Amino acid sequence: MLLNALQSVLCADTSGLSCLSSSSGSGSCGQGGTMMTMLLPLAMVVVLLVVMIIPQRKRDKKVKDMLSSLKQGDRVRTIGGIYGTISSIKDDVIVLSVGPDKVKLVFARGAISQVEDAGVENTMTEEVKD
Numbered sequence: 001m002l003l004n005a006l007q008s009v010l011c012a013d014t015s016g017l018s019c020l021s022s023s024s025g026s027g028s029c030g031q032g033g034t035m036m037t038m039l040l041p042l043a044m045v046v047v048l049l050v051v052m053i054i055p056q057r058k059r060d061k062k063v064k065d066m067l068s069s070l071k072q073g074d075r076v077r078t079i080g081g082i083y084g085t086i087s088s089i090k091d092d093v094i095v096l097s098v099g100p101d102k103v104k105l106v107f108a109r110g111a112i113s114q115v116e117d118a119g120v121e122n123t124m125t126e127e128v129k130d
Helices: 003-010 016-021 029-066
Strands: 073-078 084-090 093-098 103-108 110-113
Touching: 029 110
Parallel strands: none
Antiparallel strands: 073 084, 073 110, 084 093, 093 103
16 A cells, blocks of 8 residues: 555656556556556665664763773773773773772773762671672
């Protein structure tokens, strides 16, 4: 039904009424049918761009800005779920101080998931026992 309506809109010749009255939906509009087959994939690409690609670019830009603004002393969470405080940053390598014993762990800059407002490791009151 929607296809028939689009075909009737795209009919460029004077036989638009015959396009509306045809129930076969076989594209009896002549050039309007070929125009329709060309515009439909184009419209799908535009919808795909708007729905998927543009929001993903915005998220990627936020992550890139967050990673570039990391500094010593920031409390962060890694993609593996480890909470810590940044001890040092050198190029693409970040050293985190983790837990009450301030164990040093080395991570790549891309392994940082987000910057935390409150330090989770500071709220730990009991020690982990093996």
